[in-house]
Amino acid sequence: MMGELVVRNLIHRPLRTLIGVLAVGVEVALIVLIVGLTSGMLSETAKRIEGIGADIMVQPPAASILINFSGSPMPTKIGEKLAELKYVQATAPALLQFNSSGSVDTIWGIEPESFRAVSSGFVFLEGHDLEGPDDILVDDWAAKAKNLKPGDTFNLLNHDWHVAAIIEHGKGARLFVPLTTLQDLVGAHDKASIFLIKCTRPEHTEDVMAEARQLIPGYTIRPLSAFLSLMTSTNIPGLQTFINVMIWLAVTIGLLVVFLTMYTTVIERTRDIGVLKSLGAGRAFIVRALLTESAGLCLIGILAGIGLSYLARAAFLAGFPTLSILITWPWILRAGGIALLGAMLGASYPAWIASRKDAVEALSYD
């Protein structure tokens, strides 16, 4: 009976219900997408770093795991010293340059030979390796996003690049250029942002790291395998706070709309509340009826939110193929729980008001 009352009430004012449902849906979708985008991008980045195939990464002191933003570069000489360590098979320097004009990209300046030595090498889908100074390698995702094919000319950092090849994604970056060209371009002669180390055997990773720490104390030295577990929002300064603030904002929107919806409902149904009281309904019944109604509204909203999340992801990925949005059931459930809690909170004041209405006054309400 309570179910019938709730359903009938919800369909009695379809527009109001729709607005409430949409608000909760947007709330849920916002949470799912924000979390999905950050965790998707982070894990995708981590996988790409891991996918390089090297064992160790050396970064400047106090460097972030977001290697794109890692402070001032180091002299390439360090790489030569690292190469002399026991159990080191090969080292490779890379200069990372962040570019945000036009699109957001990180360009890696590499030496093709040393990079091939530390990694298992690129998979060339089309074209050939870096040969000329203006050659650029573009991974398949970026090629799709920028609509590039081998032979195309492509301007980046105020420089015209010649697309030498389309490579398979998953090797650290999406764009690779010759190290020396990039060094000249950004004025960082003989400098590198990171060094990649390949050990003679993977089991020697710990030993090499210990040696390297003695050789260059203070530098950030991490195994590549650690990136996947380290690359979480809590490890990126400010990111978790940002996510939390976004979640709070989303919840606030949902809460306010549910509040307003239920508040107008209570005012509109003042007389009905009087009628229920005349039938012997107590305060608890009135509160229960209204909370059930907002819970119903919220549940429909959550379903809408799930649909909206997948829809928005599909739309984003169609427009921006290099984005990675990770929608997971734990987070859908969490977002649903958060939305439900917000809805209950938003409905509790209107429900309380309704339960306290004077029966006689309510019955004479027009």
Added chain:
Amino acid sequence: MGITATIREPAEGLTVPGKKSLDPILKTENLWKLYRAGKVDVPALRGVNFAVAPGESVAVMGPSGCGKSSLLYVIGGLAQASKGRVLVDGNDLSAMSDAERTKLRRSKIGFVFQRFNLLPTLPAKGNIAIAQFIHGDGFDPHRFEVVTSLLGLAGRLQHKPSELSGGEQQRVAIARAIINEPKILLADEPTGNLDSKNSEVVLQMLRQLNKDLGQTIVMITHNPEATAYFDRVVHMRDGVIVDGVPAD
């Protein structure tokens, strides 16, 4: 009939024509109801002594503003008495909390209003069933069947209030009021919004409820003709009852 100036003494053992002498099912003793309007207290009831025997049907008449609705609300436990006692089936409402009065209302009182007051979102069936639901015993199909056929609602149960005539709405409201077999049915001008034909149907049904099921009824009315359907007529004026002469 004439209106005597004396205030009726509270009835102890009421004698109703054609009925056994019984303890009243409803009784008020020196009942006062004050409304607070700004800084002054407006008395709506000023010492009402009133008693109704089980199975009795009583019509309450009186000029507008004399306190009829107030009396009904206090008797039904919707409003708190300011002074005096209200005994419903032996329970003193004036000493009860809001929650206790709600509980008593749930089991012993049925209300019918001038404006029907059906829940607009529910069909007739739901409007009746919700009373059973609130009462707490769940849906009783047998009682439902008896009540709805008695009130001639069988074909209209799936319709929403907006799809029912005034007379039908009021019959649904009566069905809702008596579905839980309340001790007392309280009706505040139930025919006030109905044309004479529908009024007659409603009044006849109320009489039938009273005669066939022994339903105790207290009804407020402005219509002198309506009183013919009742055992007794009570007149009110300025917050007191001014007589209690049996109608027949």
